[in-house]
Amino acid sequence: MADVMIHEFLLGFIKIYILQFADKEPVYGKEIHDQLEEFGFKISFGTLYNTFHGFEEKGYLVHEERNVNGKIRKYYRITKHGREALATAKGKARELFTALYE
Amino acid sequence: MADVMIHEFLLGFIKIYILQFADKEPVYGKEIHDQLEEFGFKISFGTLYNTFHGFEEKGYLVHEERNVNGKIRKYYRITKHGREALATAKGKARELFTALYE
DNA sequence: GATCGTGATATCAGATGTTGATATCAACAT
DNA sequence: ATGTTGATATCAACATCTGATATCACGATC
Structure with a gap:
């Protein structure tokens, strides 16, 4: 119940957090998820990867592929x-x- | 451009703010809009009134009608x-x- | 008492965003 | 080749948002 509510209120906020994270160090999808x-905080993989793609289209992020333990990750x-x-x-x-807090 | 972005990120947050406002004093739609x-910050009337109705269904808000200068307002x-x-x-x-700010 | 003006709320079809199960991918191991 | 694994991509079903338009309730004017 609280889950649903939190999601309704904070999904957008989570997207800011993704940018913030990517400002500190390169991130990849699964990690942030x-x-x-x-x-x-929950964000579906559908929304998460779509958000990365959207941010890249808007020019907010760029990615680079890295092979880590034989697996490809896309670091943004x-x-x-x-x-x-x-x-x-x-x-x-x-x-x-x-x-909210004044 | 910034408008669109703000909206994508903060619409959910604005809904928390609506609850907060209604905690301080009764509010009606047009006023908060x-x-x-x-x-x-922009929220469409469609979303705004729908949000009020949803909050009322969830039991977060209740409304009372008031006649102000011959016009009906629904104060939540x-x-x-x-x-x-x-x-x-x-x-x-x-x-x-x-x-975000640490 | 019918019509109009006004501030506000309600509606809903179209657009946009979200989900999550499933598919796909690239590298390595056997 | 085939299988495994960690990760990314897809997309049909579903949910949410928009905003132009409709509707509402009251008061004023004739």
Whole structure:
């Protein structure tokens, strides 16, 4: 029940977090999926990979393939444009967040 | 451009804000729509009224009709159950927010 | 008491976003 | 070749969002 609610409210927020993560270090899909799940946030693989593709189309992220233990991973990292978008999104998120906690 | 992005990221967050607002004082649709717009957040009337109805179905809000200057407004206020949902959502939002700014 | 104006709410068809089960992929092992 | 494995991709079914338009309830005007 809380799961559904959290999802309705925070899926968009999770997408900001993906950009943020990719700003700190290159990330790949499964990693972020599992990490989010660990903290009680869920995003389906369908949405997750689609989000990566969308961000790449918008020029927020670029990816590079790496072979890790014989498996291909696509590591995404942020671009200049993505960093600008992230800053804007964070700023707006902060505004709303402040309104929640003032 | 920023508008679209903000929306993709923050629509869910805006819904938490609606609950929060209804926790402080009774609110009606147009009021919150215009107030959000003033701060650069947009939510369509379709989504907004649908959100009110959904929250009422879930038992988060109840409404009461008031005649103001000869016009009917539906003022929504939060319920006990809604307050619990709000607290949960705010807690989770804080977790994500903290991750963004640490 | 019929018609109009107004602020607000409701609707719903079309567009867009999400899901998750399933398919596919690339590398390595046997 | 065939199988295994970790990961990514797909896509039909489903859910959500939009916004133009309709509707509502009341008061005013004639």
